[in-house]
Amino acid sequence: MPTRILTDDLLHTIRGRAAAHDRANDYFDDDLADLKAAGYLAALVPTDLGGPGLGLADVVHEQARLAGAAPATALAVNMHHVWTGVARFLHDRGDTSMDWLLEEARDGEVFAFGYSEAGNDLVLLGSRTQARPDGAGGYTFHGRKIFTSNSPGWTRLGVMGLDDTTDPDNPVIVHAFIPRDGGGFEILDDWDTLGMRASQSRTTVLDGAHAPADRVMRKVAPGLSLDPYVLGIFTSFELLTASVYAGIADRALELAVETVGTRTSMKTGKPYSQDPDIRWRIASAALAQDGIWPQFDQAAAAIDDGENLGAAWFRQTAGIKVRATETARYVVDEAIRCSGGSTYFNRSELGRLYRDVLAGIFHPSDDESAHSTVAQSLLGPLE
Structure with a gap:
């Protein structure tokens, strides 16, 4: 346990x-x-x-x-x-x-994660943010990061940017951390979204935010990298982010079971938990969700045990993220269908879960990226 x-x-x-x-x-x-x-x-x-x-x-x-x-x-x-x-x-x-x-x-x-950029479908493989060397081994960062969760609360922000000036023929992606008290950035008050509202994942505008040399963690070439730092980011992000949506699904299923046990059908005089169609929906949701947790446990245990799967980690963890978030959307949808029109009101917890679960489709790896990763693992790169 x-x-x-x-x-x-x-x-x-x-x-x-x-x-x-x-x-x-x-x-x-x-x-x-x-x-x-x-x-x-x-x-x-x-x-x-x-x-x-x-x-x-x-x-x-x-x-x-x-x-x-x-x-x-x-x-x-x-x-x-x-x-x-x-x-x-x-x-x-x-x-x-x-x-x-x-x-x-x-x-x-x-800590917070300042990596996402509008229109950057390369994600970890490239950046629209500039990383400018300070001459002493550190860097200043200049760019716009979106979906910066924890915006009001972070004290350290992990960022990445492209240094294509030090050696124009060999640009590098710079991974570093900036302190909140160092300045050089602006956090916009622009978070007014359908769901995940309390996360306050605001836009962060970097305009000279400085990372000293001892907070520059890696400089890697753009493109696919098996650097342990990059593997650590990818695997941790995919599994931990997906687990949030698995938790939403678990709660939605729990609420659906509670609700159908208390709602009574005027047609039969029995609780909806005795309705064959409702029972089928709840069972279908549970069957889907039951397949998710063994995948988490296997992959996370392998990381904890120090296994080295190399590039296979990309396929395995991206797949879990997509399956977990898509399954969560299905489970919440079935819970809504079983629980009646009251869930359409904002006061409904299930209604809020329905809004929150939609955010899962926007986190890397998205559906398209995951399919590309799996296709490359099976068929090799596009020519």
Whole structure:
């Protein structure tokens, strides 16, 4: 059984706030304070660095439980866990270059993921942001990042940009971290969305944000890379992000079961839990969801055990992300269909889950990217 940090009481408290944060379209400062106090932001910090030492397989399950209480909170916190996941991935493989991040997470720093760019379908393989060398081994960053979850709360932002000036014939993607108190950026108040509202994933405009030399983590050539840093980002992001949507599906199924047991049919006088069509829908949703968790457990356990699958990690984890998010949409849809018209109101938790689950289609790897990854693994690159 996975190791847990989040107590049922804490999750109950966080669930009780989720609807209000959604209505107000504000940030979950109260949830963040409670999660920090519980030690959850340090979950992946190994015991030898003073942390609780949970593995990725543990945190995947914890993220799903948190998402079942408050999806937007889970999604934003997820981007912090992605970075601690990368650092843990390296640490477990003998690379201590990001142990500083694990130590800072242990001490209360909050990390965010500033990688997404409008129109950049290369994702990790290229960037529209400029990385300009400062002459001392560091870089300033100039560009526009979208969907920066945790915008009001982060203290450290992971960013990437393209340096094509140092050696124009050999450009590199620069991966680095900038501090919030260093300036050189503007966070726009532009987050007014259909769902995942409390995540406050605002646009971040970088205009000289500086990463010193000791916070420049990698410089890799554009295109596919098997650098452990890139593999750590890809695998951590795919599994942890997908787990949020698996948690939404788990909660939706739970709510549907509760609802059909209390709604009564005027036609039969029996609860809808006795209606064969409703039973078929709920069973169909459960059958789909039951196939997701073994995939998470197998992949996350392999990462925790230090397995080296190389390029196969891209296909495996991208596939899990797509299957988990698409299955979650199906499960929530079936739960809505079983639960009646009340779910169409904003006050309905299922209605909110329906809005939140749609965000899953926008995270990398999207459906097209995943199909391209799998096709390349089977057929080789396009000529």
